[in-house]
Amino acid sequence: GQQVMQIPQYQHVQEGEDFTTYCNSSTTLSNIQWYKQRPGGHPVFLIQLVKSGEVKKQKRLTFQFGEAKKNSSLHITATQTTDVGTYFCAGVRGSQGNLIFGKGTKLSVKP
Amino acid sequence: DAGVTQSPTHLIKTRGQQVTLRCSPKSGHDTVSWYQQALGQGPQFIFQYYEEEERQRGNFPDRFSGHQFPNYSSELNVNALLLGDSALYLCASSRKLAGGLNHETQYFGPGTRLLVL
Numbered sequence: 001g002q003q004v005m006q007i008p009q010y011q012h013v014q015e016g017e018d019f020t021t022y023c024n025s026s027t028t029l030s031n032i033q034w035y036k037q038r039p040g041g042h043p044v045f046l047i048q049l050v051k052s053g054e055v056k057k058q059k060r061l062t063f064q065f066g067e068a069k070k071n072s073s074l075h076i077t078a079t080q081t082t083d084v085g086t087y088f089c090a091g092v093r094g095s096q097g098n099l100i101f102g103k104g105t106k107l108s109v110k111p
Numbered sequence: 112d113a114g115v116t117q118s119p120t121h122l123i124k125t126r127g128q129q130v131t132l133r134c135s136p137k138s139g140h141d142t143v144s145w146y147q148q149a150l151g152q153g154p155q156f157i158f159q160y161y162e163e164e165e166r167q168r169g170n171f172p173d174r175f176s177g178h179q180f181p182n183y184s185s186e187l188n189v190n191a192l193l194l195g196d197s198a199l200y201l202c203a204s205s206r207k208l209a210g211g212l213n214h215e216t217q218y219f220g221p222g223t224r225l226l227v228l
Binding site for chain 1: 144
């Protein structure tokens with residue numbers, strides 16, 4: 001079946017260091033979405049990427065969608081303690097609309 | 112403008128019982144999707160409702176059923192509960208775009224934490 005793989009599963013960084021999580025799909029995606037989930041919370045939408053090779057920035061966060069629309073990445077520059085949480089990518093295949101989530105990358109930031 | 116709401120927030124049931132979870136979508140949204148998130152895992156798609164019909168379904172048994180009402184709110188029913196059904200159940204709402212392509216962002220509710228003993 002269709003899968004979305006996400007690595008790493010965990011990432012521990014010192015405050016100020018950079019962080020990257022990678023997402024790879026077994027099939028071409030129509031779009032990919034990124035969510036952040038704080039401990040005890042629910043997924044909160046961060047961004048959606050639709051076009052091949054698309055790059056979007058939100059302050060210290062940079063999101064990329066691969067040329068083949070099968071992979072994506074989220075890069076955080078100079079992490080802060082407020083960045084703590086689990087980051088999920090979620091792919092959408094065709095016009096189906098349902099999100100196929102990766103297992104997430106849990107980020108911890110040491111002050 | 113209220114976001115996605117879910118009730119109850121927490122629920123404890125025993126094996127074999129039945130449970131109903133409720134979701135009200137974000138204002139202006141007409142599509143409701145349900146997800147199950149086990150501890151330490153990503154959300155898994157259960158099914159999606161649009162125009163009061165189940166439009167898509169993930170890999171979940173028939174014990175999981177749902178309903179959508181004319182006001183777009185939705186219910187998730189789980190029969191014959193198993194210990195493995197313990198999870199966070201998330202409802203996400205979105206708006207179906209013209210042309211049948213659903214690229215609209217899905218917004219998640221706070222979830223219902225179900226514990227099956």
